[in-house]
Amino acid sequence: MLVLALDTSTAACAVALVELGAPPAGPLVRASRVVWDARRHGELLAPMMRDVLAAAGVRPPEVRAVVVGAGPGPFTSLRVGMVTGAAFAAALGVPAYGVCSLDGIGAATTGPVGVITDARRREVFWARYQDGTRVGEPGVGAPATVAADLRAAGVERVTGPGAGLYPDAFAGFGTPPAGGPGELTGSGEQSGSDAQGGSGAQSGSGGLSGAEPEYPAPEVLARLVAADIVAGRDPGPLTPRYLRRPDAAEPRGPKAVTASRPEPVRSATAATGTASAGAASAGTMPV
Amino acid sequence: MRTPARPLVLGIETSCDETGVGLVRGGELLADALASSVDEHARYGGVVPEIAARAHLEAMVPTIELALDRAGLHPRDVDAVAVTSGPGLAGALLVGVAAAKAYALALGVPLHGVHHLAAHVAVDTLEHGPLPRPAVALLVSGGHSSLLLVPDLAAEPVESLGATVDDAAGEAYDKVARLLGMPFPGGPPIDAAAREGSPHIPFPRAKAGDGTFDFSFSGLKTAVARWVEARRRAGEPVPVADVAASFQEAVADVLTAKAVAACRAHGVDTLVVGGGVAANSRLRALAALRCEAAGITLRIPRPGLCTDNGAMVAALGSLRVEAGVEPSPLDLPASSTLAL
Numbered sequence: 001m002l003v004l005a006l007d008t009s010t011a012a013c014a015v016a017l018v019e020l021g022a023p024p025a026g027p028l029v030r031a032s033r034v035v036w037d038a039r040r041h042g043e044l045l046a047p048m049m050r051d052v053l054a055a056a057g058v059r060p061p062e063v064r065a066v067v068v069g070a071g072p073g074p075f076t077s078l079r080v081g082m083v084t085g086a087a088f089a090a091a092l093g094v095p096a097y098g099v100c101s102l103d104g105i106g107a108a109t110t111g112p113v114g115v116i117t118d119a120r121r122r123e124v125f126w127a128r129y130q131d132g133t134r135v136g137e138p139g140v141g142a143p144a145t146v147a148a149d150l151r152a153a154g155v156e157r158v159t160g161p162g163a164g165l166y167p168d169a170f171a172g173f174g175t176p177p178a179g180g181p182g183e184l185t186g187s188g189e190q191s192g193s194d195a196q197g198g199s200g201a202q203s204g205s206g207g208l209s210g211a212e213p214e215y216p217a218p219e220v221l222a223r224l225v226a227a228d229i230v231a232g233r234d235p236g237p238l239t240p241r242y243l244r245r246p247d248a249a250e251p252r253g254p255k256a257v258t259a260s261r262p263e264p265v266r267s268a269t270a271a272t273g274t275a276s277a278g279a280a281s282a283g284t285m286p287v
Numbered sequence: 288m289r290t291p292a293r294p295l296v297l298g299i300e301t302s303c304d305e306t307g308v309g310l311v312r313g314g315e316l317l318a319d320a321l322a323s324s325v326d327e328h329a330r331y332g333g334v335v336p337e338i339a340a341r342a343h344l345e346a347m348v349p350t351i352e353l354a355l356d357r358a359g360l361h362p363r364d365v366d367a368v369a370v371t372s373g374p375g376l377a378g379a380l381l382v383g384v385a386a387a388k389a390y391a392l393a394l395g396v397p398l399h400g401v402h403h404l405a406a407h408v409a410v411d412t413l414e415h416g417p418l419p420r421p422a423v424a425l426l427v428s429g430g431h432s433s434l435l436l437v438p439d440l441a442a443e444p445v446e447s448l449g450a451t452v453d454d455a456a457g458e459a460y461d462k463v464a465r466l467l468g469m470p471f472p473g474g475p476p477i478d479a480a481a482r483e484g485s486p487h488i489p490f491p492r493a494k495a496g497d498g499t500f501d502f503s504f505s506g507l508k509t510a511v512a513r514w515v516e517a518r519r520r521a522g523e524p525v526p527v528a529d530v531a532a533s534f535q536e537a538v539a540d541v542l543t544a545k546a547v548a549a550c551r552a553h554g555v556d557t558l559v560v561g562g563g564v565a566a567n568s569r570l571r572a573l574a575a576l577r578c579e580a581a582g583i584t585l586r587i588p589r590p591g592l593c594t595d596n597g598a599m600v601a602a603l604g605s606l607r608v609e610a611g612v613e614p615s616p617l618d619l620p621a622s623s624t625l626a627l
């Protein structure tokens with residue numbers, strides 16, 4: 001049973017075609033791609049999906065389910081993956097399953113581990129794992145606060161692309177040992193490419209090697225819902241984990257124009273979400 | 288890839304706060320569906336980009352499925368996917384573009400990224416048939432005020448004759464409405480109030496006679512604010528209906544005068560008016576009056592097709608597919624500032 005899995009919740013844009021075999025074979029990665037570029041998920045994702053399918057010699061109608069990393073992650077890139085997965089599945093009439101993106105890293109760890117990704121604005125998304133199982137819901141917070149919370153919970157190891165961004169906050173933490181429970185069998189085409197001199201090409205099932213930057217591995221996400229997919233369970237609604245409200249300020253009363261020169265009666269238009277959310281002032285709105 | 292003689296085109300529009308989906312086959316609108324997040328923006332006095340983008344994600348697939356249901360069609364019936372790739376709100380555009388790519392990839396059909404403004408012109412062909420070549424289009428809304436010379440919709444490019452140099456007309460409506468204590472969006476309440484008032488207040492017609500086809504509404508908006516403030520400061524009542532009527536007259540006057548002048552300058556005998564502000568009663572009346580006097584045929588789609596919708600994208604996509612225009616690549620970017 002072929003499953004297309006993807007995640008766009010970090011700077012990595014990641015796609016994998018996974019074959020869910022009957023036990024004891026377990027999931028098999030037929031092809032995968034990852035490209036590190038925080039700002040181009042919208043341009044990268046669809047061609048990567050096409051390439052992964054082509055590399056495996058699979059036509060889209062052969063895909064029986066879609067798995068999507070549902071965040072948390074920066075709003076704009078997260079939405080690219082969510083809507084792409086939902087639309088691809090709807091076009092084919094197959095189910096789309098959402099999985100917490102952090103699980104794509106945490107599920108491949110052992111012992112107590114904190115998974116940290118970049119939330120921008122000097123904050124991180126995070127969750128705590130015990131032997132690959134998430135403890136509680138993911139959160140967003142200042143690196144120092146998250147580090148203190150993890151320490152209080154007895155966690156001494158952190159991983160994920162957010163930890164290295166705040167070396168001071170996470171200075172006392174180690175990294176988890178490479179590998180972990182339930183590693184996936186790799187086979188067929190696995191490759192990566194590096195679009196713009198980012199963090200470098202990745203190959204294979206990401207998140208399993210301590211030497212390379214971690215990212216939510218789509219094949220791990222697929223494994224986490226493999227039983228549901230095989231059993232044909234209803235995936236439920238595909239809901240993004242934003243963990244933040246939109247920035248929006250309600251307008252105050254109109255400002256006087258006569259008293260001072262500057263822009264009068266300026267509506268208090270909201271700021272954009274994240275740095276990559278694309279600042280869109282009223283002036284760039286379409287007809 | 289299949290390319291039947293009468294391809295079914297799925298059109299997706301997410302450039303602002305409307306999630307629009309349309310299905311067009313051979314110039315015929317089979318179905319459209321629309322989800323709007325306008326109510327979520329009202330209390331902010333303008334469209335909040337992140338709220339719009341979130342609403343698009345929620346509404347995208349259900350709106351496509353609704354349109355397909357209404358037409359009694361299945362995704363596999365779709366022969367091409369068209370999508371607004373710009374201009375618009377970056378995060379909002381991205382949702383539609385990503386969805387369009389996913390449908391195109393899954394169904395194995397071509398993808399066509401189209402320009403939002405060209406789509407506003409193309410939608411008129413669904414109601415009034417093929418457009419004479421060339422035509423002039425006046426597109427006015429909360430985000431844009433543009434005069435375009437349209438040589439051939441399928442082939443594009445459309446040529447920009449003029450545009451707002453500051454506020455869009457609809458944006459000026461929103462700001463004046465707020466000044467007068469009216470709700471967002473400002474077009475309908477100002478239009479309603481204006482019908483009860485007299486347009487006797489001489490607000491400025493900025494750039495009206497400057498020889499270009501550009502517009503400016505920032506000065507007008509400020510003039511209205513100053514006039515109203517002076518009244519309030521003096522403790523006098525503000526004649527809201529007269530202010531609304533006078534403001535609306537100034538806007539409609541400049542827009543229609545420029546549009547007719549553009550037609551004359553380019554020897555064009557057909558004017559298409561579109562965009563949300565095309566629903567404005569005074570703009571429609573004055574455009575009709577001036578076009579008739581100038582011997583120009585005026586074409587305005589019904590109001591539901593003037594505001595942002597998916598049918599317009601499907602209409603333009605359909606013209607392009609049938610004309611054999613090269614499809615867009617799967618790495619098509621969403622461009623908030625897409626040029627014509």
Ligand SMILES: [Zn+2]
Nearest residue numbers: 286287428595
């Ligand atoms: Zn528009």
